[in-house]
Amino acid sequence: MKILVPIDGSEFSKNSIDFVKTRATLLGHNPTIELLSVQAAVPSRASNLVGSGTLKTYYDEEAQIVLAPAIEELKNTGINVQSRFAVGEAAQTIAQVAEDTEADLIIMGSHGRSALKGLLLGSVTNAVLALSNKPVLILRNKPVPASDALKVGLAIDGSKYGEAAVAYLLQNHDLFGDNAEFHLINVVSDYSGVVMPDMAGMALPTLSESEVRSMQKEAFEEAVGPIKPEFEKANYNIKEVCLVGNPGDEIAAYGKKAGLDLIVMGTRGYGAFKAAVLGSTATRIAAISETPLLVIQA
DSSP states (O other), rough: EEEEEEOOOSSHHHHHHHHHHEEEEEEEOOEEEEEEEEEOOOOOOTTSSSSSHHHHHHHHHHHHHHHHHHHHHHHHOOOOOOEEEEOOHHHHHHHHHHHHTTSSEEEOOOOOOOOOHHHHHHHHHHHHHHHOOOOOEEEEEEOOSSSSSSSEEEEOOOSHHHHHHHHHHHTHHHHHTTEEEEEEEEEOOOTTTTBBOTTTTOOOOOOOHHHHHHHHHHHHHHHHHTTTHHHHTOOOOEEEEESSOOOOHHHHHHHHTTTEEEEEEOOOOOOHHHHHTOOOHHHHHHHHHSSEEEEEOO
């Protein structure tokens, strides 16, 4: 597995380093861990006053201020780590390096601002989600899991985007640790306001409670039923979770209540602004959830 970890020396990027260190099962399979420092380009007017050699030395020295401590920390724990630096706009550079290196995962820290505010303020995490088709793990500014075996919430909606998340999880089980616990989450409608017109077009009473429960159970089974055998075949520890209401809000709330270490979900990969405006479930969870989020682009 190839993992790209962009760092900038902040507490948020320190969380990324700490998370990598806890992945004992993954590290036991010798993944490629590459640290990336992105340096903002010196304005052309200033760069013209110095030689290219001096400029390169400046970029290298600035990058090493960020990279060297992280490299030493990872090597002290026996992790084989590579590093590089690049010059340019942060999000575009991260997305391009991930593409060039054929990374299987990008791990990034995030302060968890609201999605729209983050977008307007130039959130690098939001922009990477918009620009890259690689899986992105968004961490939070909170302690990393103490155990190698994670408690993972997998959001399932029966779509090809959900199927992409399932496929990634099954193919990269090492990331979540041996004996990981997987919560298969599907959010169904509460069917509030559902009416049935009579022959004259008048609204009849809404569905009964038992009818609503039956429809919700059917919707849940339709989404979760097809993928459950894959987890059972792999002998994974699973728990089925049916939630009711708005997907983004309910999944985020469940993540906190159940003490999940990670939420995994697929998304169609909207552009950042479109996602914020259209209320993408992934964008909503990224904005309000305290739980780290792994977004799989389909």
